[in-house]
Amino acid sequence: MSWTLRFATFCLAALLMCGGAMAQPDSSNNSGTATAVAPTPTVAELRAQFNKLSAAAETDDDARKLLAQINDIGTQADKFVAARTGELADLNARLGELGNPPGAGATEDPDITRQRARLTKERNALDADIRLARLLSVDVRQRGTDLVTQRRELFEAQLTERAASPLTGRFWTDLQDAWPDDLERLRTMGSALSAGFDQALAPASLTLVIATLIGALLLAWLGVWAAERLLTRLATRMLPAGRLRRSLLVIGIVGSHVLLVAVAAHGFVEVLKAHATWDPLARKALQSSAQALTFMAFVIGLGRALLATARPSWRLPPIPDATASKLAALPWLVALVAALAWTPAEVNALVDASFAAVVATHVLTALILTALVGTVIYRLKALRADAPAAGLPERPMWVGLLVALIGALMIAIWVLVGLGYVALGSFLASQLTWTGIVAAAFYVLFKFADDVFMAIASSRSAFGQKLQKSFGLAPQTLDQAATVLSGISRVALFVYMLIALAAPLGTSPGEVFQRGGKLGSGVKVGEFQLVPGAILSALTVAVVGFIMLRVFKRWLTRSYLPNTQFEPGMQSSITTLLGYVGGIMVIAFTLSALGIGIERIAWVASALSVGIGFGLQAIVQNFISGLILLAEQPVKVGDWVVLGTAEGDVRRINVRATEIQLGDRSTLIVPNSEFITKTVRNMTLANAEGRVLIRLPMPLTTDAQRVRELILTACKAHEGVLETPAPSLTLEGIENGLLIFQAIAYVASPRLAGGVRSDLLFVILDELKKASLPLAVPTMVMAAAPEAPAPVVPSSPTSPIPGVQS
Numbered sequence: 001m002s003w004t005l006r007f008a009t010f011c012l013a014a015l016l017m018c019g020g021a022m023a024q025p026d027s028s029n030n031s032g033t034a035t036a037v038a039p040t041p042t043v044a045e046l047r048a049q050f051n052k053l054s055a056a057a058e059t060d061d062d063a064r065k066l067l068a069q070i071n072d073i074g075t076q077a078d079k080f081v082a083a084r085t086g087e088l089a090d091l092n093a094r095l096g097e098l099g100n101p102p103g104a105g106a107t108e109d110p111d112i113t114r115q116r117a118r119l120t121k122e123r124n125a126l127d128a129d130i131r132l133a134r135l136l137s138v139d140v141r142q143r144g145t146d147l148v149t150q151r152r153e154l155f156e157a158q159l160t161e162r163a164a165s166p167l168t169g170r171f172w173t174d175l176q177d178a179w180p181d182d183l184e185r186l187r188t189m190g191s192a193l194s195a196g197f198d199q200a201l202a203p204a205s206l207t208l209v210i211a212t213l214i215g216a217l218l219l220a221w222l223g224v225w226a227a228e229r230l231l232t233r234l235a236t237r238m239l240p241a242g243r244l245r246r247s248l249l250v251i252g253i254v255g256s257h258v259l260l261v262a263v264a265a266h267g268f269v270e271v272l273k274a275h276a277t278w279d280p281l282a283r284k285a286l287q288s289s290a291q292a293l294t295f296m297a298f299v300i301g302l303g304r305a306l307l308a309t310a311r312p313s314w315r316l317p318p319i320p321d322a323t324a325s326k327l328a329a330l331p332w333l334v335a336l337v338a339a340l341a342w343t344p345a346e347v348n349a350l351v352d353a354s355f356a357a358v359v360a361t362h363v364l365t366a367l368i369l370t371a372l373v374g375t376v377i378y379r380l381k382a383l384r385a386d387a388p389a390a391g392l393p394e395r396p397m398w399v400g401l402l403v404a405l406i407g408a409l410m411i412a413i414w415v416l417v418g419l420g421y422v423a424l425g426s427f428l429a430s431q432l433t434w435t436g437i438v439a440a441a442f443y444v445l446f447k448f449a450d451d452v453f454m455a456i457a458s459s460r461s462a463f464g465q466k467l468q469k470s471f472g473l474a475p476q477t478l479d480q481a482a483t484v485l486s487g488i489s490r491v492a493l494f495v496y497m498l499i500a501l502a503a504p505l506g507t508s509p510g511e512v513f514q515r516g517g518k519l520g521s522g523v524k525v526g527e528f529q530l531v532p533g534a535i536l537s538a539l540t541v542a543v544v545g546f547i548m549l550r551v552f553k554r555w556l557t558r559s560y561l562p563n564t565q566f567e568p569g570m571q572s573s574i575t576t577l578l579g580y581v582g583g584i585m586v587i588a589f590t591l592s593a594l595g596i597g598i599e600r601i602a603w604v605a606s607a608l609s610v611g612i613g614f615g616l617q618a619i620v621q622n623f624i625s626g627l628i629l630l631a632e633q634p635v636k637v638g639d640w641v642v643l644g645t646a647e648g649d650v651r652r653i654n655v656r657a658t659e660i661q662l663g664d665r666s667t668l669i670v671p672n673s674e675f676i677t678k679t680v681r682n683m684t685l686a687n688a689e690g691r692v693l694i695r696l697p698m699p700l701t702t703d704a705q706r707v708r709e710l711i712l713t714a715c716k717a718h719e720g721v722l723e724t725p726a727p728s729l730t731l732e733g734i735e736n737g738l739l740i741f742q743a744i745a746y747v748a749s750p751r752l753a754g755g756v757r758s759d760l761l762f763v764i765l766d767e768l769k770k771a772s773l774p775l776a777v778p779t780m781v782m783a784a785a786p787e788a789p790a791p792v793v794p795s796s797p798t799s800p801i802p803g804v805q806s
Contacts, residue, residue, distance in 0.1 A: 171359070373429075453489065552578075572653075576630060635658070692753050697738040
């Protein structure tokens with residue numbers, strides 16, 4: 001089977017990842033009757049089957065058959081382990097219920113003793129079978145790896161084998177000598193096909209076969225046409241405008257082409273098989289023809305979807321309309337030429353053609369495929385010519401280098417074919433064609449992955465806006481999450497693209513996915529095993545965990561804590577502390593899902609301790625101080641604190657620092673350790689009330705009782721002054737011949753003290769003025785200093801004042 005046919009299966013599975021895979025018909029059961037389910041083999045039977053298989057293969061077909069048989073045995077062994085593991089757990093649980101055997105000298109019920117002995121015997125036998133099945137799975141994987149290596153070595157040996165050059169007479173002489181035998185083999189296959197068709201087209205089944213053929217043609221032609229238009233209407237009506245529906249439409253069109261043509265081709269083949277007795281060679285030929293038609297449908301559907309000549313606004317690649325119209329026939333050409341290049345190689349495999357025919361097939365494949373690649377490159381020059389007129393950017397340098405590399409590779413293929421290395425030349429030509437189709441298919445998948453996450457998680461999408469409203473997420477957070485998820489999906493697709501491009505020589509798509517499964521089992525870096533599945537699980541745990549944590553904090557803040565007797569500052573501290581604890585738990589679960597235990601991060605702790613000793617001591621100190629602040633709450637959110645010369649409200653206590661909003665609306669960020677190691681004045685710790693203090697100096701002749709009445713009346717009249725504790729006025733004493741009056745009033749919050757003090761001063765000064773009670777004028781004592789001689793400054797002729805320059 002050629003590379004193009006293998007790739008059809010590979011891309012069909014990749015592009016139809018949301019749909020079901022096409023099931024291949026079972027050629028061993030043509031009657032349609034139900035067969036009895038075979039009993040599950042035991043471990044001993046599976047081991048016996050495995051030992052009978054040969055460990056080496058002489059040809060590629062033998063290696064392929066052996067690999068299929070070995071994989072089947074491994075699958076059955078894995079099923080045996082999965083089915084028996086639950087039984088083993090049940091037996092262990094039952095033994096645990098019975099408890100341990102009694103000690104020496106103790107007795108128990110004989111029924112319990114017999115039951116424990118029976119269960120122990122069953123448990124030991126089942127455990128031994130599971131261990132043997134797991135050992136068989138290991139042996140199967142090792143044998144499969146060895147067979148894949150053998151196939152690779154066989155194919156590489158065939159590639160480096162030199163045959164007669166088509167430029168020499170020996171090539172044509174060998175082909176002429178082998179032609180009679182090859183012609184006879186072709187006639188044998190033709191006779192088998194002819195006999196099968198004659199039997200299928202007998203009068204009894206002629207009507208059904210012709211009706212099936214017409215139905216298959218209508219399904220493959222009109223069905224694809226109708227499906228393409230139906231998908232376009234559905235995408236327009238059901239999907240929101242944007243890039244996602246374009247990439248989804250491309251995948252839908254490709255999938256509809258492949259599925260409908262595959263159903264039509266395989267359905268017609270099955271009808272032919274059911275109404276005739278076919279030779280095994282003819283049966284393989286029919287099956288190969290159906291697969292070839294499926295591959296052609298894939299190439300045509302992919303090309304039509306990418307060019308989108310009927311829907312220019314839905315086109316994924318930046319191709320001008322004129323260029324797309326010129327390239328409209330290119331998908332049909334690629335599919336037809338690829339099928340023509342595949343057909344001789346498949347016929348050779350079916351009829352077991354001579355070596356000369358195989359060599360000639362390699363030459364034909366190399367020439368046809370290089371001609372196809374050259375035609376594609378020539379046709380794509382129109383894209384470069386139309387780019388300036390369409391306003392597209394100039395071709396990047398790497399594209400020119402890639403085209404030059406392809407041209408050099410084509411010349412190398414012709415040289416290899418001319419020198420006689422026809423197998424290597426044919427392989428390179430097939431690989432070049434494969435690379436082009438892989439690039440086109442994964443271009444669609446890359447676009448689809450990016451469009452999916454941008455349409456789901458982006459802040460501009462409808463779903464993203466719902467996430468913003470539901471969880472209070474910032475738009476930047478959603479955009480960053482969408483970009484990260486898109487990047488992760490592209491990396492995963494890129495890995496599988498590399499697997500497809502760098503597939504070992506002669507392997508099949510199934511083995512490509514098998515290697516992808518081995519890659520998914522993990523890559524060991526040092527002592528740590530990087531497992532893609534574990535990484536995906538860890539990301540899922542982290543995302544789900546932090547979303548649940550955010551929902552829990554919103555529930556605490558909005559629903560539960562407001563119904564408690566905690567102060568708002570205490571509520572904020574509880575929410576923050578639980579957020580830290582929840583974040584640590586989510587990180588712990590994420591590391592556990594990633595496979596990193598406490599013992600795995602011991603070296604991280606050692607390095608961290610060294611870092612703390614040198615440069616992270618202050619950070620850890622502030623972090624611990626923040627936890628102390630949240631736990632002991634000497635300072636909490638909402639308090640009015642005085643730290644040094646700074647005074648303001650505590651707005652937020654973070655992991656490292658605390659935010660204080662000052663009176664001028666600016667924010668002061670103070671390290672948490674400052675609140676632990678230094679003296680802090682908390683104006684609202686024990687009492688949330690604020691105090692207004694007013695000191696007034698007055699002359700000795702002032703009527704103290706009158707002053708007391710005026711000030712207390714002004715304090716009680718102000719709406720911001722609390723009745724309890726009541727305002728008070730005291731005569732502090734006599735200082736420098738003045739009476740010192742001190743008024744104290746209380747307000748609801750220290751934040752109101754400044755405004756209330758200002759209002760009271762205005763009122764008190766006005767009342768004292770009306771009552772003719774003046775305040776004391778401060779006495780200023782100034783010491784006389786000797787006068788210094790005035791400097792002599794020459795006058796300027798332009799200055800009107802002597803001694804001053806203009």
